[in-house]
Amino acid sequence: MSSKQIIAGAILLGLSSLISRLLGVYRDHLFGIMFGTTSTGIHDIGVYLTAFRIPDFLYTVLIYGAISTAFIPIFTELITKKDDKKACDFATNITNTLILFLLICEIIIFIFTPYLTKIFAAGFTGERLDLMIKLTRIMLLSPIFFGISSIFQGIQNTYKIFLYPALAPIFYNLSIIIGTLFFAKNYGIYGLAISVCIGAFLHMLIQIPQTIKLGFKYKFSINLKNYEMKRFFKLMIPRIIGLSVDQLTLIINSNFATTLSYSATTVLPYAVNIQSLPLGLFGIAVAIASFSTFSEMAANKDHEKVSYVLKQSISNILFFVIPSAIGLYIIKYDVINLIFGGGKFTQNDIILTGDTLSFLLIGLAFQSITPILARIFYSYHDTKTPLYTAIFAILINIIAVFITTKILNLDVKGIALAISLTGIFNSIILAIALKFKLNLQNFFPFKNTIKIIISSSLMGVFVYKISPLIINQLHLNFTGLILKITNLAIPISLGIILYIIFAILLKIPEIYTLLNKCFPNSKFKI
Known part of the structure; x- marks a missing residue:
């Protein structure tokens, strides 16, 4: 797969990501006009956004980390060696293991939800805390569907098929939008929580036909002693720890937000979602499209080609992200007014969200190249280096959040600034590590x-x-x-x-x- 093919795959993923994220923008628009930032009871959108973090944590750490760093490189290697049967057995083994492990984790989380919510939202008490517990338990169903879907996505990406993985998030967001339009008025944020589970199921469902067409044959079997499974866990465990550290950063930021102004738990996710538009459209799309290619190059020890394609990929990302960041800064208030303005979302909410977004945009260019830098390490079966950088990054984040919110009194804007500073640090350290640890030259x-x-x-x-x-x-x-x-x-x-x-x-x-x-x-x- 050449750099031009990577661009083609990235364009497809980028376009679908654009549609999905525009739907996400419309979803947030509905949230803004229907719930505002200070509604209470079953219309408290801040509780929903915070409760969403627990199942999202489960997905990101156990599923996203495992598939992106361990499954795809091993599955790609087996396909490259023309060992299709072993590849299919490996995929089936992973699917069953992941489902079983997720079920165990979700049962434990369901039982201990009251204690976990205090970790994720230290500032919540009374009605807000009770509501968060109920919403979290409802949304715990979604990671299982996402887990199966992610494996199917990994299989298709290995075969350079990006269409159905690209369509899946669109169906997910449509489900939440429909739930908001038809159920939110009477059922409030309970309707949103149920819609998340339905959307996750649709996310999985659309992947099934193409995965079967590629030769995937499901059978119930779990063999943890299998050679590929041992390699899988060896690669996965450091990445899970690393993602846990990343998620710990989000938990810290979320906790700080619950202790600030009432609207902070709503404003911060809204601003992050807008910043994520160019990040997902360009940075993440290119990283996903190129990962299997880098895995093949690394397997063939073609280091010069890795450097060359990485250089082109970074240039492609920055060509779109840097002007997007500057342009978004200039029109931030108009963008937020279009998305959220009206209904219960006030002019003060628009200004606060815009100011928060300004601080997030500082680190956008650096954050956009972090996914592809990390995937180079994963291609070389090195999951420890990104872990070490993530640990250093969380220390930077804790210090930065404390200084910006408690000493400089920047409120939620301080959290946004800390996120940017952490992203800049993480990106620079990964780039330095690529040069000296993997000895990649002239890649920037x-x-x-x-x-x-x-x-x-x-x-x-x-x-x-x-x-x-x-x-x-x-x-x-x-x-x-x-x-x-x-x-x-x-x-x-x-x-x-x-x-x-x-x-x-x-x-x-x-x-x-x-x-x-x-x-x-x-x-x-x-």
């Missing part, structure tokens, strides 16, 4: 990055100065939603045009690749 596109920063900065300055003048000169008489869309469409359109112009003037390679993709009959060259 310094020259291109400087050009991208210059182009993005020029674009940002011109958009900031010119777009208000254009809007004022047009004397538009629009109101409501049309006015909100217009206030965004003008700076976004202007920003895209200017960025393309500056990118061409500075001869950034990605702009020519993009133009040739958009206009196949043309031959744009540097």
Whole structure:
């Protein structure tokens, strides 16, 4: 799979991610207008968002970590060796083991939920705490469906099939949106919790036909002494510890949020979701699309090719993420007003969410390349180095959160700043480790990055100065939603045009690749 094929896979994942995340934006829009940030009782959206973290913790640590770091490299190796039967047996073994392990974990969590909620939400008491316990227990069903779905995704990604894994999150978000529209009014956030479980089931269901078509044959068998299983656990355990550390960071941040202003538990997730749009659309999409390729290169010990493709991949990510961060900073209030404005979401909520988003955008470029840097280590079957960097990162996060919220009194904005600083630190340490531990050379596109920063900065300055003048000169008489869309469409359109112009003037390679993709009959060259 060449770098061009990686781009093709990333484009498919990126487009589906865009649709899924736009649905997620609409979902948050519904949350904003229906619940605001200070509603109480069964309409307390802050409790739902906090309760969601416990099943999400289970999924991220036990499922995402296992599949992304251990299953795909081993499964890819077996497929590369043309040992399809052993690969199928391995996948079946993993599926059964994961389901059994998740069931045990979920039973334990269900019993001890009252104690766990105090860890995840130290500031919750009384009605908020009781409500969180009930919601957590409902949503505990979702990790099992996500677990099976993730294995099926891993199988399809190994075969370079990205369509159905790309569609799955769309069905998930649609389920929550439908639940919000039809059940939230009468059942409040209970309707959302049930919708999460239904969405997780649909996430799994859409993966099944293609996985069977690839030759997956389910049978109930668990053999923990199998050679591949031993390798799987050897790779997985350090990654699980590392992800537990990452999740501990989220728990710490969530706990701090519950001790701050009442709206902090709502504002922070909303701002993070907006920041995640470019992060998921470009950074994570490229990392997922390239992982099986890097695993193949690492298995063949083709280190120079790994460096070359990694350099191109990082450049591709930054080409989109840096201008997105600058552009999003300029139009942040208009974006938040469009998504959340109206209903119970007040003007003060818009300003606080926008200011929180500003601090999150500081570390966006660094956070966007972290997934692909970590996956290089996983490709080489090294899960310990990302673990060590994660441990250092959590120490940075604890110190930063304490300083920004308790000493500088930045409230929820301080947590956002701490997240950015932690992301910057983690990315830099991983890059240094790649150079000295794996001896990968010349993998960071310094020259291109400087050009991208210059182009993005020029674009940002011109958009900031010119777009208000254009809007004022047009004397538009629009109101409501049309006015909100217009206030965004003008700076976004202007920003895209200017960025393309500056990118061409500075001869950034990605702009020519993009133009040739958009206009196949043309031959744009540097």
